[in-house]
Amino acid sequence: MAWTGKILRVDLTKGSVDVEPLNMEWAQAYLGQRGLATKYLVEEIDPKCDALGPDNKLIMATGPLTGTMASTGGRYSVICKSPLTGAVACSNSGGFIGAEMKNAGWDMIIFEGKAPQPVYLHIENDKAQLLPADEIWGTSVWATDEWLHKRHQDPALRIAAVGRSAEQGCLYSVVINDLHRAAGRSGVGTVMASKNLKAVAVRGTLGVGNIKDPARFMKETAEAKQILAENAVTGQGLPTFGTQVLMNVINEIGAMPTRNMREVQFEGAHKISAEAMAEPRKTDGKPNLTTNAGCFGCTIACGRISTIDRTHFTIENKPQYWGNSGGLEYEAAWAMGSDTGVDDLDAVTYANFVCNEDGVDPISFGATVAAAMELYENGHITDKETGGVAFKFGSAEALAKAVELVATGEGFGKDLGLGSKLLCEKYGQPDLSMTVKGQEFPAYDPRGIQGMGLAYATSNRGACHLRGYTVASEVLGIPEKTDPLVTEGKAGLVKAFQDATAAFDSSGLCIFTSFAWTLENVAPQLDAACEGAWSPENLAELGERVWNLEREFNLKAGLTAADDTLPKRLTTEKANTGPAEGKVSGLSEMLPEYYELRGWTKDGQLTKETRQRLGL
Amino acid sequence: MKITLKLYATLGERLPPGAYENAAQIDVAPDVTLNDIIDRYKVPRELAHLVLINGLFTCEEDRDRPGTLSEGDTLAIWPPVAGG
Numbered sequence: 001m002a003w004t005g006k007i008l009r010v011d012l013t014k015g016s017v018d019v020e021p022l023n024m025e026w027a028q029a030y031l032g033q034r035g036l037a038t039k040y041l042v043e044e045i046d047p048k049c050d051a052l053g054p055d056n057k058l059i060m061a062t063g064p065l066t067g068t069m070a071s072t073g074g075r076y077s078v079i080c081k082s083p084l085t086g087a088v089a090c091s092n093s094g095g096f097i098g099a100e101m102k103n104a105g106w107d108m109i110i111f112e113g114k115a116p117q118p119v120y121l122h123i124e125n126d127k128a129q130l131l132p133a134d135e136i137w138g139t140s141v142w143a144t145d146e147w148l149h150k151r152h153q154d155p156a157l158r159i160a161a162v163g164r165s166a167e168q169g170c171l172y173s174v175v176i177n178d179l180h181r182a183a184g185r186s187g188v189g190t191v192m193a194s195k196n197l198k199a200v201a202v203r204g205t206l207g208v209g210n211i212k213d214p215a216r217f218m219k220e221t222a223e224a225k226q227i228l229a230e231n232a233v234t235g236q237g238l239p240t241f242g243t244q245v246l247m248n249v250i251n252e253i254g255a256m257p258t259r260n261m262r263e264v265q266f267e268g269a270h271k272i273s274a275e276a277m278a279e280p281r282k283t284d285g286k287p288n289l290t291t292n293a294g295c296f297g298c299t300i301a302c303g304r305i306s307t308i309d310r311t312h313f314t315i316e317n318k319p320q321y322w323g324n325s326g327g328l329e330y331e332a333a334w335a336m337g338s339d340t341g342v343d344d345l346d347a348v349t350y351a352n353f354v355c356n357e358d359g360v361d362p363i364s365f366g367a368t369v370a371a372a373m374e375l376y377e378n379g380h381i382t383d384k385e386t387g388g389v390a391f392k393f394g395s396a397e398a399l400a401k402a403v404e405l406v407a408t409g410e411g412f413g414k415d416l417g418l419g420s421k422l423l424c425e426k427y428g429q430p431d432l433s434m435t436v437k438g439q440e441f442p443a444y445d446p447r448g449i450q451g452m453g454l455a456y457a458t459s460n461r462g463a464c465h466l467r468g469y470t471v472a473s474e475v476l477g478i479p480e481k482t483d484p485l486v487t488e489g490k491a492g493l494v495k496a497f498q499d500a501t502a503a504f505d506s507s508g509l510c511i512f513t514s515f516a517w518t519l520e521n522v523a524p525q526l527d528a529a530c531e532g533a534w535s536p537e538n539l540a541e542l543g544e545r546v547w548n549l550e551r552e553f554n555l556k557a558g559l560t561a562a563d564d565t566l567p568k569r570l571t572t573e574k575a576n577t578g579p580a581e582g583k584v585s586g587l588s589e590m591l592p593e594y595y596e597l598r599g600w601t602k603d604g605q606l607t608k609e610t611r612q613r614l615g616l
Numbered sequence: 617m618k619i620t621l622k623l624y625a626t627l628g629e630r631l632p633p634g635a636y637e638n639a640a641q642i643d644v645a646p647d648v649t650l651n652d653i654i655d656r657y658k659v660p661r662e663l664a665h666l667v668l669i670n671g672l673f674t675c676e677e678d679r680d681r682p683g684t685l686s687e688g689d690t691l692a693i694w695p696p697v698a699g700g
C-alpha cells in the first residue's frame with residue numbers, strides 16, 4: 001500500500017494526541033502529501049478563518065513514496081491557510097524528516113487549536129507526546145535542534161522547528177528541518193508558531209512496508225534511477241552546480257529581476273553565480289562551495305554546502321558561522337542578490353545562513369528588502385524607520401543588518417517581517433510591491449519569460465515558480481523548447497505544468513526529478529507500490545483535481561479572478577535591456593484562454609461540469 | 617570580426633587563456649558558423665545544449681548556417697542544465 005494508513009491528530013488546545021485511520025477513499029483521489037492534505041484541510045477548516053488563529057490547522061504530510069527506496073522519496077509538505085496570502089499554503093521540503101515520519105508509522109500529522117504554553121511534539125514510532133518547550137521558546141532553530149538532541153540523547157532524532165522570526169510574527173517564516181532544509185513559502189512557520197508549537201522531533205525505526213508488489217517496485221525504482229543517472233541535468237548538472245547554474249542563464253536571456261524588478265539584467269550576476277561559488281576566493285584561497293549534498297534517498301544531490309571567508313565583515317568575530325552550512329540555491333541567491341543589487345557572494349551566503357538559523361523564507365525576505373530599498377531611495381522611508389541603516393540598492397551592509405533584524409523581529413525587522421505587500425501599503429506605495437496574492441516573486445521576470453507571468457498570476461499560493469515551472473520548456477528546452485518571448489501556446493503549457501507538478505507533489509518525490517522524468521516514469525513506481533491503478537493519465541487528472549480543489553479553497557476564502565494578476569510594473573513598464581527589451585508581460589492575452597482550458601467561467605469560477613468531471 | 621564567447625558550467629574550462637567571468641573576446645571569420653566555433657573550442661556538440669546569441673536561443677538547424685553572427689555579438693553556451 002505504501003501508505004501507513006495512520007494519521008496522528010494533535011489537539012494543541014487540549015494537549016491530546018490521537019491516532020486515526022487514513023481516509024483511503026480520499027487517498028485514491030488525492031494520493032498523498034499536497035493533494036491529500038489539502039483535501040483534509042478543505043474538509044476541516046473554514047477557508048475564511050484567521051490564518052493565525054486557533055481555527056486554522058497545520059498538516060505535515062508525507063506521500064506514499066516518502067521513505068521508500070524511490071529516488072528522492074524523502075519529501076514532506078506543510079499545509080495550512082497562509083497568513084501571507086490568505087490563500088491555501090503548501091510548502092514542500094526534503095532533508096530527512098519526511099522519511100523519518102513515515103518510518104515512525106505516520107502518513108500525516110494534523111495539528112489543531114493552540115497550546116496554552118509553548119510545546120514540542122516528540123515521536124518515537126507509535127509513541128507520541130507533547131512536551132514543554134519553554135526552554136527553547138525564544139531561541140533559534142539551530143539552538144532548538146541542539147537542545148532537543150541533547151535532551152533526548154539521540155543523535156539520530158530528526159527535527160523540524162520554527163525560529164525566532166516565526167515567534168515574532170514575521171509573515172514569511174518557514175519550518176526548517178534538518179538544520180537547513182525548509183518548507184519555505186507562504187508563512188507556514190508563522191502558523192506553526194501561532195499555535196505555540198516550537199518543534200517536531202521524530203525517530204522512526206519501523207521501516208516502510210506495505211509495498212503492493214515489492215519485486216516490481218525494486219525493478220521500477222531501479223530503472224527510474226538509471227534514467228536520472230544518465231540524464232545530463234540530473235546526473236551531472238544539478239549535482240555539480242546546483243540550481244545556481246541558472247544565475248548566468250537567466251541573466252543572459254534578460255529575465256533576471258533586478259533591483260525590485262526595475263530592471264531585467266544584473267551586472268553583478270556572475271559574482272553570485274554557481275561558477276563564482278566554485279572559484280577559490282582571493283582572500284582565503286577557498287571556494288564558497290565545499291560540496292554538494294542530498295536529501296533522503298536522493299540520487300541527484302543538488303544541495304549546496306558552503307563556507308564564508310572568516311574575515312568577511314558579516315562573520316568576523318562570529319565563530320558560529322565559520323563552519324560549513326547550507327549554501328545558496330538560485331532562488332535565494334537571486335532574491336538576496338540581484339533583487340537587492342548586492343553582488344557580494346559571502347554577504348548573500350551569510351544572509352542565507354541566518355535565514356536557515358531563524359527560519360526565514362529567503363525569497364520573500366530578499367524581495368521585501370528590495371521593496372524597502374526602493375522605498376528608501378524614493379524617500380518614502382528614511383533613516384528614522386530603518387534605525388539609521390542606509391537601505392540603498394547594492395548595500396551588503398543593509399542586507400546583513402536586515403536579515404539579523406528579521407530573524408529576531410527587532411526594530412525595522414518588524415516592518416520587513418510584514419512582507420513586501422503590507423510594507424509598501426504601510427508606506428503608501430502599493431505599486432512598488434512585486435507580489436501576487438501577497439506573495440513575493442521568485443527569480444524569473446515575466447517580461448522575459450512570458451509563460452511565467454501566467455504561472456505566477458494563477459498560482460494558488462501566490463507568486464511561485466514551483467507551481468508551474470514553464471522555465472523548463474521556455475528556457476531550458478525540457479521536455480521541448482518553446483519561445484519565452486511569445487504568449488501563444490502558453491496557457492496550455494502552464495496548465496500542463498501545473499497539473500503534473502501537483503501530481504509529483506502528492507507522491508513523496510522531488511519535483512527536480514521532472515527534469516528527467518515525466519509522469520510516465522512516476523506512474524509505474526506508484527503503481528508497483530500503491531493499491532489502485534496508477535497511470536500517467538490518471539495522475540495528470542489527479543493533479544488537475546488537486547489544482548481545482550486548491551482553487552476552490554481560495555475562492556471560498558474570498559479571493560477572486562481579480563487576484564489572478566501581476567503588479568502594474570510588469571504589465572506597463574517595459575523591459576529595458578536584453579532580448580525582452582521593449583516587452584511587458586502579456587498576461588491579458590493568456591488568461592482568458594487559460595480559464596477556458598481549465599473549464600472555469602470568465603470570472604474564474606469552477607463550472608458545475610468541471611466539478612463533476614473531476615469528482616469535486 | 618570580434619565577438620564575445622561565453623562558456624558556462626562544465627564548459628568553462630574550454631575557454632581560451634585570459635577569459636574573465638566565463639567570457640573571452642575571440643576573433644572569427646565573418647562567414648563563421650556556430651558549429652565552427654563549438655568545434656574550435658572542443659565543446660562536444662551534444663553538450664552545446666543551450667546556445668544563445670545575444671540572449672536569444674539558436675536551434676540546432678541554424679548552427680551550420682554562416683551569417684548568424686555579427687561583429688560585437690555575444691555567443692553563450694551551456695551544457696544541459698536546470699535549476700529551480
Ligand code: SF4
Pocket residue numbers: 072094095293294295296298299300301302303510511512513
Ligand atoms: S534533487 Fe535536490 S532538493 Fe530534490 S531531493 Fe535531491 S537533493 Fe533534495
